[in-house]
Amino acid sequence: MIQLEGIRKSFGKQQVLGGINLTVQKGEVVVILGPSGSGKTTLLRCINYLERPDQGVIQIGNQKLEGKHPGRSEIHRLRQRTAMVFQQYNLFKHKTALENVMEGLTIVRGVPRDTAAEIGIEMLEKVGLGDRLHYYPSQLSGGQQQRVGIARALALNPEVILFDEPTSALDPELVGEVLEVIRRIAEEGITMIIVTHEMGFARDVASRVVFMDGGAIIEQGTPDDIFQRPREERTRQFLRRITPEANYSI
Amino acid sequence: MSFDPSFMWTAFLSLFKALPTTLFITIISVAAGLVIGTIVALARLYRIPVLSQLASAYVTFVRGTPMLMHLLLIYFGLPIIIDGIAGLVGSSFTSASIPLLAFACIAFSITAGAYMSEVVRAGILAVDKGQIEAAHAVGMTTPQALRRIVFPQALAVSLPNLSNSVIGMLHGSTLAYTISVIEINAQAQIVAADNWKYFEAYLAAALLFWGLTVLIERMSGWLEYRLNRFQRGGAA
């Protein structure tokens, strides 16, 4: 279980997160929606302390971190409970697909190389890249790179995988293959928090949808609650803006 | 006085005796310079209090003064410090027992450290920030991330600059003759003076340095090709 309490974060004078509370149960797939600049990325990055929150408590499993100044080793332990899939993939450029997936296992978890290679191959096969094990990122398409990114996250068997707009940097024709992979692993009961602008996908995959605006959670609920019966005006506005089909059908 | 090409061969043979000294000074100062340069670059990049200010002062001073001055300052200054300390602790050690070569190596390591810190810094800055974030996200500590992810990529991009630094130190090592270290340049002077054939001796020395420089460039080019395999794209 993941619990965020009163997470606040400012960059200089600009408040980006104004006291976020969010609980995610084991096995839940939480999709975070919201307009650009609403703080979605910042929130996700606070969960693994790539960004230090100014205030608040982050609890993952039985580990609790508070505010701005936890020790280095505490942050290090917290990060081992999480994995992240980045918008720009951020694969290790000088390592092959398989090495990318093995790296965390051998270096961080101390898994022996041959076991790590077995896990790596298994994960890459799972994302449909069993035939690209020894390719460097520069030799892979964006969609393939992102699937390696997902395999790298999966291999660590984390308590939660954080996805920050995993398909936003992709050419439209490559979006589908990545969403398909995420959809499949969602069915395996892995806890995930996903920031995305893909509404159809959000509706499909989410067990809960959270709508953020201006650094606050405006409302949350099942996909049906949010997409069919949004209670807040701001949510309605947002959905109107990003699902133009609704406008045409009038 | 006429040009005597046959003497160049004699000069070459004599210069080869000094080659190990030149290579030793170059290799030591480059290796130590790389270590110093990396520490200095990291102190500045991570803005470590006190250390980063000291590092900046070191870099501006060394880069703002001629390499010959570093050598002379160490040659004349270090004995004062060492003998002073030895006197304080009552040790019988004196600076006179330090070989001249050591002064050259220490001075040039200091020179190389400052120049190479800039090379290392540029190399690290050239690595995408997302790389270290991804390393942290998979649970690596900062030292692990630097060692496994950042440095290899930084090295690949800085090779041309590094090889320039190595060449600079190779050529700079000739200054060691001023404190009577017999490197290639000093050896050329000796063989020239013995035979009163300066041009031939220095020409031989110049050709030797040229050859060494080409060798360094070749090695660096080969390494660059190997280390950058990962970013060439195309099919595997």
Ligand SMILES: Nc1ncnc2c1ncn2[C@@H]1O[C@H](COP(=O)(O)OP(=O)(O)OP(=O)(O)O)[C@@H](O)[C@H]1O
């Ligand atoms: N490192 C930073 N320094 C200064 N300001 C930042 C930094 N990171 C984010 N911000 C600001 O914080 C606000 C929230 O940014 P964030 O990236 O979290 O938004 P987002 O909801 O992910 O937006 P998008 O949908 O465009 O990705 C923005 O106004 C942004 O300019």
Ligand SMILES: [Mg+2]
């Ligand atoms: Mg974002």
